[in-house]
Amino acid sequence: MSAPSVSEPAAVAARGGILDRESALAKMMIAPAILYIVAMIGVPFVLAVLYSLSDATTGDPSLKFVGLRNFAAALADPVFRLSLWNTVFFTLASQCIVVLLSRLLATALLKNFRGKWLVRFLIMLPWTAPISLGTIGWLWMLDSIFSPIDWVLRYVGLLGVPGALLGAGTNLYYLGVPGLAISSIILVDVWRILPLATVIQLAGLSSIPKDLMEAAEVDGATPWRRTLMITIPLTLPITSIAFLFGVVFTFTDLVVVYVLTRGGPVHMTQVLSSWTFFKGIEGGDLAQGAAISLFMFPVLAAVAILILRMARRTEVV
Amino acid sequence: MPNLRKLAGRGGLYSLLAAFAFFGAFPFYWMVIATFKTDHDLFGPTNNPFLFNEPPTLDHLKNLLFETHFHTYLTNTLWVGLAVVVITLVVAVPAAYSLARWARGWGEMLGIGIFLTYLVPPTILFIPLSRFTSSLGLQESLWSLILVYPTFTIPFCTWLLMGFFKTIPKDIEEQAMIDGLSRFGAMWKVVLPLSISGVLTVVVFAFTLSMHEFIYALTFISVSMKKTVSIGVPTELVRGDVFQWGSLMAGALIASLPVAVVYTFFLDRFVAGFTMGAVK
Numbered sequence: 001m002s003a004p005s006v007s008e009p010a011a012v013a014a015r016g017g018i019l020d021r022e023s024a025l026a027k028m029m030i031a032p033a034i035l036y037i038v039a040m041i042g043v044p045f046v047l048a049v050l051y052s053l054s055d056a057t058t059g060d061p062s063l064k065f066v067g068l069r070n071f072a073a074a075l076a077d078p079v080f081r082l083s084l085w086n087t088v089f090f091t092l093a094s095q096c097i098v099v100l101l102s103r104l105l106a107t108a109l110l111k112n113f114r115g116k117w118l119v120r121f122l123i124m125l126p127w128t129a130p131i132s133l134g135t136i137g138w139l140w141m142l143d144s145i146f147s148p149i150d151w152v153l154r155y156v157g158l159l160g161v162p163g164a165l166l167g168a169g170t171n172l173y174y175l176g177v178p179g180l181a182i183s184s185i186i187l188v189d190v191w192r193i194l195p196l197a198t199v200i201q202l203a204g205l206s207s208i209p210k211d212l213m214e215a216a217e218v219d220g221a222t223p224w225r226r227t228l229m230i231t232i233p234l235t236l237p238i239t240s241i242a243f244l245f246g247v248v249f250t251f252t253d254l255v256v257v258y259v260l261t262r263g264g265p266v267h268m269t270q271v272l273s274s275w276t277f278f279k280g281i282e283g284g285d286l287a288q289g290a291a292i293s294l295f296m297f298p299v300l301a302a303v304a305i306l307i308l309r310m311a312r313r314t315e316v317v
Numbered sequence: 318m319p320n321l322r323k324l325a326g327r328g329g330l331y332s333l334l335a336a337f338a339f340f341g342a343f344p345f346y347w348m349v350i351a352t353f354k355t356d357h358d359l360f361g362p363t364n365n366p367f368l369f370n371e372p373p374t375l376d377h378l379k380n381l382l383f384e385t386h387f388h389t390y391l392t393n394t395l396w397v398g399l400a401v402v403v404i405t406l407v408v409a410v411p412a413a414y415s416l417a418r419w420a421r422g423w424g425e426m427l428g429i430g431i432f433l434t435y436l437v438p439p440t441i442l443f444i445p446l447s448r449f450t451s452s453l454g455l456q457e458s459l460w461s462l463i464l465v466y467p468t469f470t471i472p473f474c475t476w477l478l479m480g481f482f483k484t485i486p487k488d489i490e491e492q493a494m495i496d497g498l499s500r501f502g503a504m505w506k507v508v509l510p511l512s513i514s515g516v517l518t519v520v521v522f523a524f525t526l527s528m529h530e531f532i533y534a535l536t537f538i539s540v541s542m543k544k545t546v547s548i549g550v551p552t553e554l555v556r557g558d559v560f561q562w563g564s565l566m567a568g569a570l571i572a573s574l575p576v577a578v579v580y581t582f583f584l585d586r587f588v589a590g591f592t593m594g595a596v597k
Contacts, residue, residue: 021500022419022500023419025415025419025500025501026415026418026419027415028411029411029412029414029415030411030412030415030416030427032407032408032411032412033408033409033411033412033431033471033475034412034427034431036408036467036471037431037434037468037471037472040446040464040465040467040468041434041437041442041468041472043445044442044445044446044449045437045441045442045445047445047448047449048441048442048444048445051444051445061448101337104333105333105337108330108333108334108337109334111330113330113331113334119334119338120581121577121578121581122338122341122342123334123337123338123341123342124341124577124580124581124584125341125342125345125573125577126341126344127584128525128576128577128578128580128581128584129345129573129574129576129577130528130529130531130546130547130572130573130576131529131531131547132529132531132547132548132550132551133546133547133550133551133568133569133570133572133573134344134345134569134573135551136550136551136565136566136569137344137345137347137348137566137569138344140347140348140351140560140562140565140566141343141344141347145362146359146360146362146366148347148366148367151365151366170362191340191341191344194340194341195341196588196591199584199585199588200588200591200592203585203588203589203592204592238592241591241592245591248436248438252438252439252440252441253440254440254531254532255531255532258531258535259551272440273438273440273532276440276444277440277443277532277535277536280444281443281444281447281536286444286448289444290444290445293440293441293444294441296438296440296441297441300436300437300438303436304433304436307436308429308433
């Protein structure tokens, strides 16, 4: 790729004109993208840092600097500390489940079977359909009164009769009880990211050379041993990439929490992104909001570095 | 014996796939049921929720299409999506070509740098961008979304297209230039037509990602008539404090399925962007 292109026809270079001068053309063509990214991502990012060091509100967005007061205030706020913990916990819990399930699912999808396109379509739906609309489906499934899960539990006698395993009440109130609300959020996070991780894992699995497997089989390696010695080491980088992207998307997601619980019951499922939204936009405290959102940055930077390392390593292999 | 084992393996495979398909698609099946159930059926706690205890009805669909702003949300989404597609193509195609063809040391870094900006999440940018769009007088305007959505389409699509252009051999362009086309002409008339499928991929993603977007739309738009589908359906289809579940589910379903079908076809290419060419 980086080999100098010695074969450019000299005649073309000699013709001159802006449409023929490569270096000028190269810069002109990349300039709009760079300008846009600097103006719409770079500048706003710097602005977020400036806001976090100021006392800006929606009513008075002028910047008067107050040092690290917003960060100190955030850290002193128990709701913020809970959101920080929740963000980390929801992300790690859901993504560990996703890695295991996606590997299992990818292995199954590697096989040939009838109706594959339909199965694939159904499995991919959580990722291909707009996330807010899919989550609305979950909201109705986890409804406090009409949840079909409760109906099934009542039907089999685990719920709603005196002495039943899950209690005599008619409903479990999935989004109203802290433990169940937390589990529900993690479940929907898993549901959402599983298809993406599966497709990435599929790419990894199908890239293992066939003859390597056959050679191992000839040498008498059992399937279990082949998995342990060949599949897992060879697909580790791509599995890590699936994990890291899952982390980025879950860590920064607002939709699932916003649609399902709005952070409730009493902030028990609040995460950094939702707390940023409620403080910064609905509460109008731009400075606090910006400070809260910036707590996401170290994790994202670390993930970005890891992704780069992984990509490099796989390219070498 | 091996046949039996194969059969058992087959059975295991199918049950596993069925379980996953059930998990993935159940919320959407649930939308289908709710769309066609009468309210009386839907809200009878003793009714079997999986079956139609009363004859199906089209009332929720009629209500959705004729009594709500659903069609406005669809039109808004379409308009924003198409505008974002055009902007993304105009900016990302030249940038990707430039990076793919003329990138030496700095260019490679620049390409990766552009991709990494995709990892800067809307949840960090939406506060400053909300000030930014309102200072431009774009609050409550679809233009604010059209201006901001390329922040996630341009980095990703540039990266995807860059990989795509790299697969087209340089010789073809050189031949075209010997035949008298300018450097730019070689790209425009020779490489671009060969890249139609890459460009199509970008069209699908830019549109899909715009349609999926939630945070910016939620932050910038609060007037009902200006909402897109992804925020209009979850926030507006509520009468008083009561969710109109039937119409709500119908709306979620209708807006989800077409885009999901198209997206499924292109999913592998989308993922190729994530794996950064690590897998060939």
